[in-house]
Amino acid sequence: MFTVKNYLPDATLSKYVKVSVRADENIFVKMFLNQELWLERFLREDEILDAIFELNSGKNVLQIEGENFEGNRYVLNKSIRYLEKPFAIVDQNYAGCDKDVAGGIVFCKSLKSLVEILKKENSSYKAVFIRNGIYREKVDLDSSKVMLIGEDKNKTIMTYSLAAGLPAESGGILYTSNTATFTISGEDFVVENITFENSFDRNIPIEHRQAVAVKVLADRIMFFNCAFKSTQDTLYADFGRQYYYKCYIEGDVDFIFGAATAIFEECVICSLDREDRKIKGYVTAASTKPDSNFGFLFIRCKLISNIREKECVYLGRPWHPSSDPQRWANVVFKECYLDEHIHPDGWCEMHGFCPENERFFEYRNFGPGSSKQNPKRPQLDETEAERYTKENVLKEWKVEI
Structure with missing residues (x-):
């Protein structure tokens, strides 16, 4: 119906953004910014409309609506954050000196340089803008009250390559917890x-292949519009309360795991194929502690895969680290789409710990992978489901999208 011709970032330092729309047929076009109508035009096929929008500081929502003569409508929504004056900018192509200060803004060429700067400024909330680029670094960030804002989810990439079983620099071999590309321990x-x-590359012949992309060890951590990519043990959510909104997470074995209280809302959860394996993987491996009322809660997520076979991935299994009996895993999938790769039994055992002894539940899931009649897949009733809400799980922490 219409095509946006120019690049629109997820975040910008510019107060003004240009939008160029080409009509693929005769259409009426409306453009809104933050629900306010900015312009309305009729466009003939191949006609181009250019518009300049003035952004508000913070999150903005641009909406473009097209309607043809038959009454068919197409709506495009784009979220753009405007950072008026960030505390720091990370840009690997910055032409000046690393850690320069200009106009009250610190310019860093690497994430490790940013970590050093943040250690000295740990008092007030700090917004950091990260320009597009591939940052090949292993980063441990323990500063609190930080906003890391990437310019574009698909073009702002933090990557590293480590796995459990590889030699450690200090001798011996790496353990799972040492392999994370990015670790957060500041609240x-x-x-x-x-x-x-x-x-x-999991084809490298070593005994263990756990490869963590992100490890979170702090309270009140929020991820919005982020992607987490690895194979086994992608996301290690192990402490505090965490909130993931409209994120993409992929992996094969236990790729969302740990003891944290975490909500995943409207996320895409993608199971990757493991060739020559009958069972392709497990989405979760929660290790919730008995005194935690909540573990992992998935709300309106989409569970998909790149696997051709059906019924070959479990929703999860209980992880008891070092066979610790003092764990009581809690995972709930609520109103989620489950594709055909999900196993009919839903859950399975892990190292002798059985799913029926844990707190594994579902509520109003749908799709070919849902199986409400299987007694191995406990379903919450209406009253029980009311416990599993964002407000109850996060308590006094009010997340703002």
């Missing part, structure tokens, strides 16, 4: 528009 942290990747 009150917001991340937007970034892809995190552990690019380890």
Whole structure:
């Protein structure tokens, strides 16, 4: 119906953004910014409309509506954050000196340089803008009250390659917890528009192949419009309360795991194929502690895969680290789409710990992978489902999208 001809970032330092729309047929076009109508035009086929929008500081929502003569409508929504004056800018192509200060803004050429700067400024909330680029670094960030804002989720990429079983620099071999590309241990942290990747090639012949992309060890951590990519043990959510909104997470074995209380809302969860394996993988491996009322809660997520075979991936299995009996895993899938790769039994055992002894539940899931009649897949009733809401799980922490 129409095509946006120019590049629109997820975040920008410019107050003004140009939008160029070409009509693919005769259409009426409306453009809105933050629900306010900016212009309305009739466009003939191949006609181009250019518009300049003035952004507000913070999150903006651009909406373009097209309607043809038959009454068919197409709507495009684009979220763009305008950062008026960030604390720092990370740009690997910056022409000046690393850690320069200009106009009150710190310019860093690497994420590790940013970590050093943030250690000295840990008092107030700081917004950091990360320009598009592939940052090949292993980063441990323990500063609190930070917003990391990528310019574009698909073009702002943090990547590294490590796996459990590889030699450690200090001798011996690496363990799973040492392999993370990006580790957060500072609370009150917001991340937007970034892809995190552990690019380890699992075909390398080593005994263990766990390769963590992100490890989160702090309370009140939010990810919006981010991507997490690896194979086994992609996302290690192990402490505090965490919130993931409209994110993409991929992997094969136990690729969302840990002891955290975490909500995944409107996320895409993609299971990757493991060739020559009958069972292709497990989405979750929660290790929730008994005194935690909540573990992992998935709300209106889409569980998809690149696997041709059907019924070959489990929703999860209980992880008891070092066979610790003092774990009581809790995972709930609520109103999620489950594709045909999901196993009819839903859950399975892990190292002798059985799913029926854990807190694994579903509620109003749909799609070919849903199986409400299987007694091995406990379903919440209306009253029980009311416990599993964003407000109850996150308590006094009010997340703002």
